[in-house]
Amino acid sequence: MFHLALKMLMGDRAKYIMLVGGLTFAALLMTQQNAVFQGLLSWTTSHLRNMRASIWVVEAHVDYANETKPLRDTDVNRVRSVKGVDFAVPMFQGILKAKDSDGADKQIMLIGLHGATLFGRPPQMLAGSLQQLRLPNTVVIDELGVQRLSAKGRPPIKIGDTFEINDREARIVGICRTERHFFGYPYVFSSYDQALQYAPRQRKMLSVILAEPKPGAAIADVARAIQRETGLKAYTSEEFAKVTVDYIWKNTGIPMSFMTTIILGFIVGVAVSGQTFFSFVLENLRHLGALKAMGASTWMLARMLLLQAFTVGMIGYGMGVGLAALFGFAVLPVGQPPFLLEASSMIKTAVAIVVMCCFSAFLGIRKVARLEPAIVFRG
Amino acid sequence: MSVPFKAPASTPSSGTPTAVRVRGVTKTFGTGDSRTVALKGVDFETREGELHLVVGPSGCGKTTLLSVVAGTLDWDAGEIDVLGTRLNGMSKAAVTAFRGRHIGFIFQQFNLIPTLTCVENVSVPLLLNGVHRHRAEQTAAELLQRVGLGDKGRKRPTELSGGQQQRVAIARALSHEPRLIICDEPTSALDRDTGHHIMDLLSTAARAPGRCVIIVTHDPRTYGYADRITEMEDGRVRQVLEGDALRHYVDQHT
């Protein structure tokens, strides 16, 4: 009987397409929005992955990774003196104004790395040498920097070229690859001392202290010790990522707006598939009644309806998630919008589709269970 | 398989076993103003091997009687025995299973599934009885051959004429070799010649030893095919005709 159930389903072309289309749309919308949201969330912590330090020591009122409140220079030594700390280095981070080769203003994320160790260095050098940051007025920029700081209609800037940061010359000595920063500005790396010259003069210039624990010491324990003894905030990289994501959830409307769209996709899916499937059942009620008269049990008819509902569900899910993945392949090279399709997102979409199918099938099964087979004798 | 019973005076019992026996069945639809008493104490009986017509004016309760006999409709009072099984007190599920095994249906509106081919439509009762798909379709094709539609197996019902569709429905009703075939107005959606063709088929292909065919109709052209006729009027059986009385009745009405 089940092959006939599928033929009955697909024989009604219009409803079949409507069902598959509705479920595809719902699956696509939910998966794509979730992936963009997850991508955006991953951007909020990309800074941590770019610097790759075990412990981040920040000012006591810093709540998340993309916030900067300056520290005193002396804090570096206070951290160094905490038991279990192998080494601690200063880092500068700040959004500065640069000029591209046409003289147009561009915002950049300037990172000043500790000169002796260059700790916090970018994950991957594509060209040039990081060591040359020890020379005066030198910077390493990332790929986004190449893109943003090149003038329109001219060849991209390269090693040896110069541009201006805050009216001071910056000579490019290397190109690196980074994960895109949450704020969307290109990374420009210099030495710490150089960064202080680029940045506008302020009383306190130190942004973050990056620290590593002694071999064998537990990272979290060392972070707790730093916090206790210095009164500063010390996060392990994981903790900092977690509080950052928590901060986004608690203090921004971003999750809410994505949730709204995802819930909307779910509601549209439920409404379209439920409504279409129910009218499919209503249209076939006479035939279902005839099947019942001919000896089909309610359980048999229920399984037929479940098969029909889950068939369109599976096809819709496959197409929806497939299209979401295609969207991902299209936008990832561009870098905008963020996109991170995780297995858990796909499972969530699958659960939502299963709920839709169960709901649709339930509407039909309820109708069929109450169906009097005697209706087939009525004209 | 026959159930011992006291035959009503109007239907003298012969040696042939009883297929269906209905005693004192009543059925009321609705309540209050919309209350309709469709069956007002009906006694009805058919024998195996018989083609039995139930006739009477529209609204007299023929379809209702057929529905309760088929176990597709609950009734209020009275006893119903079908092929030696008492339907009173049986669960819905048990009645459904019983129907699927022993009863074949032919409807006025054919009730073929339009998205399935003729072979698939005919195979449905077999599939519901657990016959494997391949075997069921083979049998279905043979039955279509028997009703003269051997070449239409891959067509959809909507591509056929009304008479052809009803022949497909006959093939479907016969496919699982049921012992009781129930037809509600099988000819009234068809023109005269086609109606005769369908009745010919029902009286040859459907009739078999041990099988009973009950046909509800108000189409006098079909009376000549009957072994017996039960005439109903206003929710009651008016008379049961066979032998000379039946011949006289048929002559009178055709």
Ligand SMILES: Nc1ncnc2c1ncn2[C@@H]1O[C@H](COP(=O)(O)OP(=O)(O)O)[C@@H](O)[C@H]1O
């Ligand atoms: N489902 C129903 N609800 C209400 N009244 C019904 C229903 N089915 C039949 N009736 C009524 O019962 C009576 C007998 O109907 P039916 O058995 O269909 O007659 P026939 O088949 O002889 O034309 C009619 O008055 C009809 O209106």
Ligand SMILES: [Mg+2]
């Ligand atoms: Mg009727």
